Amino acid sequence: MRMSKMFGRTLRDAPADAQTPGHQLMLRAGIARPLAAGLYTWLPLGFRVQKKVEQIIREEQDRIGAQEMEMPVLTPAEFWKETGRWDALEPITFRTKDHNGREYMVSYTHEELITHHGREEILSYRQLPVMVYHFQSKGRDEARPRAGLLRVREFVMKDAYSFDIDEAGLTTSYAAQHGAYVRTFQRMGLDAVSVESDTGAMGGDLAHEFQVLTDVGEDTIAVCETCDYKANMEKARRTMPAAAHADAPAATEIATPGVTSIEALETFLTKPASAFLKTLLLRAGGDVVAVVLPGDRAVNDAKLRKLLDVSQIVFAGDADFGRVGGVAGFIGPVGLKVRVIVDTSVERRGYVAGANKKDTHLENVLPGRDFPDTERADVHDVRTGDVCPIDGGTLALKRGVEVGNIFAFSTYYSEKMGATFLAEDGTRKPFVGGSYGIGVGRAVQTIIETSHDEKGIIWPFSVAPYEVHVVGLPMNDETVRSTADALVATLEDKGVEVLFDDRDESAGVKFADADLIGIPYRVTVSRRSLKEKSVELKGRASSEAELVPLDLAADRIHDIVRRAREAAAR
RNA sequence: CGGGGUGUGGCGCAGUUUGGUAGCGCGCUGGGUUCGGGACUCAGAGGUCGAGAGUUCAAGUCUCUCCACCCCGACCA
Numbered sequence A: 001m002r003m004s005k006m007f008g009r010t011l012r013d014a015p016a017d018a019q020t021p022g023h024q025l026m027l028r029a030g031i032a033r034p035l036a037a038g039l040y041t042w043l044p045l046g047f048r049v050q051k052k053v054e055q056i057i058r059e060e061q062d063r064i065g066a067q068e069m070e071m072p073v074l075t076p077a078e079f080w081k082e083t084g085r086w087d088a089l090e091p092i093t094f095r096t097k098d099h100n101g102r103e104y105m106v107s108y109t110h111e112e113l114i115t116h117h118g119r120e121e122i123l124s125y126r127q128l129p130v131m132v133y134h135f136q137s138k139g140r141d142e143a144r145p146r147a148g149l150l151r152v153r154e155f156v157m158k159d160a161y162s163f164d165i166d167e168a169g170l171t172t173s174y175a176a177q178h179g180a181y182v183r184t185f186q187r188m189g190l191d192a193v194s195v196e197s198d199t200g201a202m203g204g205d206l207a208h209e210f211q212v213l214t215d216v217g218e219d220t221i222a223v224c225e226t227c228d229y230k231a232n233m234e235k236a237r238r239t240m241p242a243a244a245h246a247d248a249p250a251a252t253e254i255a256t257p258g259v260t261s262i263e264a265l266e267t268f269l270t271k272p273a274s275a276f277l278k279t280l281l282l283r284a285g286g287d288v289v290a291v292v293l294p295g296d297r298a299v300n301d302a303k304l305r306k307l308l309d310v311s312q313i314v315f316a317g318d319a320d321f322g323r324v325g326g327v328a329g330f331i332g333p334v335g336l337k338v339r340v341i342v343d344t345s346v347e348r349r350g351y352v353a354g355a356n357k358k359d360t361h362l363e364n365v366l367p368g369r370d371f372p373d374t375e376r377a378d379v380h381d382v383r384t385g386d387v388c389p390i391d392g393g394t395l396a397l398k399r400g401v402e403v404g405n406i407f408a409f410s411t412y413y414s415e416k417m418g419a420t421f422l423a424e425d426g427t428r429k430p431f432v433g434g435s436y437g438i439g440v441g442r443a444v445q446t447i448i449e450t451s452h453d454e455k456g457i458i459w460p461f462s463v464a465p466y467e468v469h470v471v472g473l474p475m476n477d478e479t480v481r482s483t484a485d486a487l488v489a490t491l492e493d494k495g496v497e498v499l500f501d502d503r504d505e506s507a508g509v510k511f512a513d514a515d516l517i518g519i520p521y522r523v524t525v526s527r528r529s530l531k532e533k534s535v536e537l538k539g540r541a542s543s544e545a546e547l548v549p550l551d552l553a554a555d556r557i558h559d560i561v562r563r564a565r566e567a568a569a570r
Numbered sequence B: 001c002g003g004g005g006u007g008u009g010g011c012g013c014a015g016u017u018u019g020g021u022a023g024c025g026c027g028c029u030g031g032g033u034u035c036g037g038g039a040c041u042c043a044g045a046g047g048u049c050g051a052g053a054g055u056u057c058a059a060g061u062c063u064c065u066c067c068a069c070c071c072c073g074a075c076c077a
Helices: A021-028 A044-063 A077-083 A111-121 A167-187 A262-269 A301-308 A318-324 A412-417 A440-450 A478-493 A507-517 A527-531 A550-568
Strands: A032-036 A039-042 A074-076 A095-097 A103-106 A130-139 A154-164 A192-196 A206-213 A219-224 A230-232 A252-255 A277-284 A287-294 A313-315 A339-343 A351-354 A360-365 A395-410 A420-422 A428-430 A432-439 A468-473 A498-501 A521-526 A534-539 A545-549
Touching: A021 A032, A021 A440, A039 A044, A044 A130, A044 A154, A044 A167, A044 A440, A074 A077, A077 A103, A077 A111, A077 A412, A103 A130, A111 A154, A111 A412, A111 A432, A130 A167, A154 A167, A154 A440, A167 A192, A167 A206, A167 A395, A167 A432, A192 A395, A206 A219, A206 A230, A206 A440, A277 A301, A277 A318, A277 A351, A287 A301, A287 A318, A301 A313, A395 A412, A395 A440, A412 A432, A432 A440, A468 A478, A468 A507, A478 A498, A478 A521, A478 A527, A478 A550, A498 A507, A521 A527, A521 A550, A527 A534, A534 A550, A545 A550
Parallel strands: A192 A230, A287 A339, A468 A498, A468 A521
Antiparallel strands: A032 A039, A074 A103, A095 A103, A130 A154, A154 A432, A192 A206, A206 A395, A219 A230, A219 A395, A252 A360, A277 A287, A277 A313, A351 A360, A395 A432, A420 A428, A521 A534, A534 A545
16 A cells, blocks of 8 residues: 555644543544544544454454354344333434334344344254354444544444353353453453453343453453452452451430531541441432441442342432431431441441431441341442452552453343243253453554554554555655565565555654554665665564665565464464 | 533644734645755645624624533443
């Protein structure tokens, strides 16, 4: 490819609204361009990267026996109505109608559609197990797209689906996908770690996210500093210190005029936050519940939602306070007429808690004595410094980008959709399934986020848009031009992917663009190098260059490329 | 959805406080000189100042409404 003819240009300055390094470099190098919030066009350079990422995914899916197919983007409402997701997904999906008024959704994902195909194609256990996958655009009307390609409203996802006879089969399929994901991310140069994650409100217990740890990530992950334990915040646990079982004198009222927050109490009573009980009155579905935590702990919304099996939790209103006998600002668990969930980190010792009476708190409140603490649950956030539940090490919180996830949902969809097969014993059984996703565009930008320097992108060889970047200096020198032309032609004949900077630009501009675009190998054909009857060869990631005799150059470069390809395929 | 911010040639920005008819750098076009790390020089092109309404002799600047984009949070198989 000749740069003088390439559609798409590099930018000296990044647009002001690009914030992360990867977002800026992606735009500056001409990988993709924004069309609207959360909608991006791949330019030719970026398109090649996308296709290489897809090819790696494809090879690893094929390796574990998954079969590629393709389902449409536009999906009829009827299938979504079978599982109830037509309504559930309403706020975050794009919808349309055809000229007869029939309703469609721009596919948010494809579980319903593949389950439908599964029930039509698979009649017998003899056809199982089977895995399929496709690369297809997903539409998600995200409330907040962000950071370029990291969170967008339309993106290509590789989604795979497994169908098994039973849970044991699902476990095997799941493990195969987990292995494929490890290889896939490794091959594209992403240091992804698999993290335990929550399965959401639809049952099943097995799910992992593949997270790339980077400060630009929007997810928070608890990571043990000494063992392999990693979990996202919805799932992260900790080992509690041995509970202090201290007795306490009878609870007594203390006056706390106008002191309504834990922070204010800390100052007013000069005690640490852990000396207080935090009581939250919440509305979950149709019910009101109280959650009691130590004053220095935050409630984890997702853990609580899962515990209560609801999709949304909001703070209770004034009427709710009145009904349960609580007073806003001075609420406490003592005497509260409502279901009380006590977090596992609340100890059996004296605390200061709200007295459910204006301007008053209670001292020496003992859980279990002064209020029932029979319903215990882990609903708190872990934090940096907590103790790892596996090896007792120290947990740290890190930021990550979720580049993929795998999810064993079992019979969730097949039961709702009546997707069954005839089992060996002659009975009808629902498929036992899992789904496995990778966001292609997100992976591309995450590679840039984690593989660049101050000058530009450093593409891993396996996903680089081209393998070799040939720079002619200067192009108006007839010898330079003809030599570079011939070298490029020879390399292309050998099947090497070459980006040829044949523009009549200064050396500074060309080298700066080469560093920015980040092709793994740069070959400079110049007046200076030709005096030595050589060309100059330099790796993007290395600082020094070497001279290669002109007559050996094509073979030498071809050889390097061949070896790099072999390494990238492993 | 809540909070905050920004909209001025392709990109980065100044000008808005105090209303007077739009400017700088880069990029772009043409000529000349250069040619190994974002060259120099001469001559050019390019803007309904996000949109609409209003105030005024006069609006990029003041008022109102709307829109778009970005950030933080919430949400997120």
